Amino acid sequence: MRSLQESRQRWKEFNAYNSKDSLKDDILRKQLTSSPCDGIRSLCWKLFLYLPDFAPPTWSPVLSSSRDVFTTLRAKLLGPLETGNIGIYDGDPDHPIDPLAEGPSNPWSKLRKDEELRREIIQDLERCMPDHDYFRSEKVQKQMLDVLFVYCKLNADMGYRQGMHEIVAPILWVVDNDAVQADFEEILENEKYMLEALDPAYVEHDTFSLFQAVMHSARPWYELGEDSDDIGEKGNSPIVEKSRMIHEDLLMAVDPQLARHLKELEVLPQVFLIRWIRLLFGREFPFDQLLVLWDSLFAEDPDFTLVDYICVAMLLRIRWELLEFDYSMTLTLLLRYPQPKHPNLPATFVSDAIYLRNHLDLSGGAYIISKYSNRTPAPVPMLSPAQSPPTSPSRRGIRSSDSPVRRTMSPIAGQTARTIPSSSGLDRLVNDLAKGVVGRSKGWGLGKPIERLMEELQWNKPFENEK
Incomplete structure (x- = not known):
């Protein structure tokens, strides 16, 4: 998390650009020195990946929408795991559901599958970037777990694939590192957009939105395709x-x-x-x-x-x-x-x-x-x-x-996202x-x-x- 003074200076420099193209040109031109994104990187990534316009007043509805979507998805998909309320009684308290009964509609079966998915993700998170102390934090690993779990539940036809955790990890680090803790009384009028874009209350939400935007294009790389052989020489992966x-x-x-x-x-x-x-x-x-x-x-x-x-x-x-x-x-x-x-x-x-x-x-x-x-x-x-x-x-x-895809609506502000048909291959x-x-x-x-x-x-x- 950055100080207001440090972020204020970076925001001032950011406002010197007048378009995404001018920012992009400077990023490519300064590859041998320092990136113009330093200190405000998460905002730059949001601009290039899902914010519709360079004008700060246009950001608010998109940020608000994407954050509301994650809040809703998190409550719906993680709520049963966190609260223990999994619908033990199916509308009739005299006929409790058997926890050992098989069937996809049994909430106990859903719970066991969700717990299995989380264990699979945790195995990768425990060894993610072992040389970085930041990723050893229990809070950070829980945030990555929740982001990946929500994404995988939302994309149940594909599920979790090894490697996704190493995409979400840098994104979380950047969003968390750029967050600014400040009161509105401390900021200038034109800085309210900066504070909204870098709000520490939405680190997990913005991480999900950026990860979702990256996977919009990267998802086919994780799809195995059908009829692949042992060494990937056949099939349509x-x-x-x-x-x-x-x-x-x-x-x-x-x-x-x-x-x-x-x-x-x-x-x-x-x-x-x-x-x-x-x-x-x-x-x-x-x-x-x-x-x-x-x-x-x-x-x-x-x-x-x-x-x-x-x-x-x-x-x-x-x-x-x-x-x-x-x-x-x-x-x-x-x-x-x-x-x-x-x-x-x-x-x-x-x-x-x-x-x-x-x-x-x-x-x-x-x-x-x-x-x-x-x-x-x-x-x-x-x-x-x-x-x-x-x-x-x-x-x-x-x-x-x-790759063969179908179009669906992305949770991020109604964007059109690609979805791959379900695969029968193993990861x-x-x-x-x-x-x-x-x-x-x-x-x-x-x-x-x-x-x-x-x-x-x-x-x-x-x-x-x-x-």
Whole structure:
């Protein structure tokens, strides 16, 4: 929580901007120094993700509506758990409901399912960002639990997926850290909008609204799809299809040598891209630098189509090492991405992604590669159609919004939100994928090295924090 004096200064600087575009331009321009969102980051994220206009007077109805929605959902979905009032008598006190009776309409069955869901979420929260004392707080973990529980109940066709907790954690930290405790008597007339947007009484409410807005675009990444096999090579899982498209279409377009090398090594792109994408790079970069990267991403592309190009930019920046490494060393590098150093900090991947989006060809790839290595890739020899790796037309241009979806109304101020049809798959894609890699590696004579690598990288728990 910030002091009024500190927030007042940041609010004054914020008011120097006259539009979302002017704020966005400054965020992208200052990636090498400090972000204009520092000190007022949660407000910037709200602006880019769900507030309709840059004008402060337009914020009040949206903030009020989104907060009222969460209050209502929380009371309805968490009330029975917190009060113990689960409708033991179904309108007739002479005929109490049997707690052991089966059936979806039995409130005791609903209670047991809710408790099971909360236990599943708690398991992840207990190991969320272990190096940050803030996330060890019982109050903070309860807030994250409630936000995730309400979201999962609201999206019961998907439920909880590993990785969601690592999206909600930075959001809660930002909202809580930016909150301002002040009396209205202390503030100036034009500061009332700041105080309303950063009200500490609504930290949990605003965290839910921001998380809901992020998941509006990120949800397909958590959907497993139907008929997926053990290592994600079949079926229609959106995240697997996205991973293939990034490798076979985008990377092939800008650096076919690297794309073919990874293909020859039989490095499945989903092995590392699932984590990169689902967690919005949260496991790849230090926490403070991740927040600045999110500033740029939210400002430039709240639909997150730019995420695909960020992945390509990350691969290009380490392409020379990847070309020299064997299978096990390549996986180690991709799953322990080297930390970018000043001045090329993680936020610069957003600028590189914007460039690649506009220059998706060999010259665009060569520019990014030489920019960070002062080495230019050799000309790519022409291949006959028979030599070229096949690219499925059905995967070309796949984005989050291209997966099969239906439209429903979002709880946030009546926004239209995407909802994915219910999946029959289990949330075991990455764990099964890792097991599949071990099985295949034995045929290559690499069984033991891969098993040791997996043990080192804790692949059996792909979304647990690495200590």
